[in-house]
Amino acid sequence: MITFYTYPGPNSRKAQIMLEESGEAYDTRKIDITKGEQFDPAFLAISPNNKIPAIVDHTPQGEVPVFETAAILTYLAEKSGRLLPAAGAKRFDVLAWLVWGTGSVGGTLPQLHHYADLPVPVPGTVERFTTEAVRLFKVLERRLQANEYICGEYSIADIPTFCSTAGWLQRVKQLSDGQLGDTPAIDRWLQAVAARPAVRRVG
Ligand SMILES: N[C@@H](CCC(=O)N[C@@H](CS)C(=O)NCC(=O)O)C(=O)O
CATH class of the missing domain: 3.40.30.10 (Glutaredoxin)
Structure with a gap:
């Protein structure tokens, strides 16, 4: 337990x-x-x-x-024994993208959230974190154009980035004023992950 x-x-x-x-x-x-x-x-x-x-x-x-x-x-x-290859290059690919999702994506978006919602803006902050969020979502879009899930098959690498992206993609698009553009691969992947029974149970 x-x-x-x-x-x-x-x-x-x-x-x-x-x-x-x-x-x-x-x-x-x-x-x-x-x-x-x-x-x-x-x-x-x-x-x-x-x-x-x-x-x-x-x-x-x-x-x-x-x-x-x-x-x-x-x-x-x-x-x-689920969602992480046991050894080798595929295991480290999943671990690298997992840390990218919790550290880079998961570190940037809350900062943007904080600065975008301040009653008195701090000059430069929203621009800085929006630029970084746009860069990260472009990395994700490229990755998902080449792979069904972030590391090919669904894995623990998808989970943190899914949660952050589902909550933040539209807001970043608004804040970025067209810099991000359409994200068809991310949109497809968001739907696929959201449809998983485990994800639906959590809500
Ligand atoms: N790096 C941590 C971040 C966790 C985190 O930021 N948790 C927030 C809630 S979403 C929290 O516990 N905040 C309480 C605090 O900062 O005192 C992780 O990935 O688990």
Whole structure:
């Protein structure tokens, strides 16, 4: 049994989709980040960076705490034998694109969200993060023109980028004032991932 520490939002959604994809049994513990519960010492022992999502796997050999979305997805993929090649170049291709999704895409879009919604704009910030978001979505569009999913077959590399893109593609298109243009390959991929039963169960 796995305990899933969560609060509604894009990062928790990424981890929960993989919990569903993995078929592992899990229960859910809400950490209310609006009330500072992420700083409770008991939670910091699991997630020292004071962020959700995190999991604890209660195994016969002992408890395994895992924080950071990329590590959680990798752990669940290894445990279930799903959505991550076991070895070789394909495994590292998936891991590279997984980190790209959590680090580059997942790092840029919340910054854009923050600066675009400030009541008093900070000069240059929206432009900077919009330019980077456009660049990242062009990378993704090229990749998906050549591959059905980011690494060929559906894998853990698709999950974080799917969550970020589903939430942000249209806003980036508006903010970019035509720089991004049409994204037919991303649109096709968004529909395919959204139709997966595990993704639909998470909502
Ligand atoms: N790099 C982390 C980011 C996780 C993250 O930003 N979580 C946010 C909620 S979406 C959080 O816990 N914020 C609480 C805080 O910053 O105190 C990951 O990929 O898991």
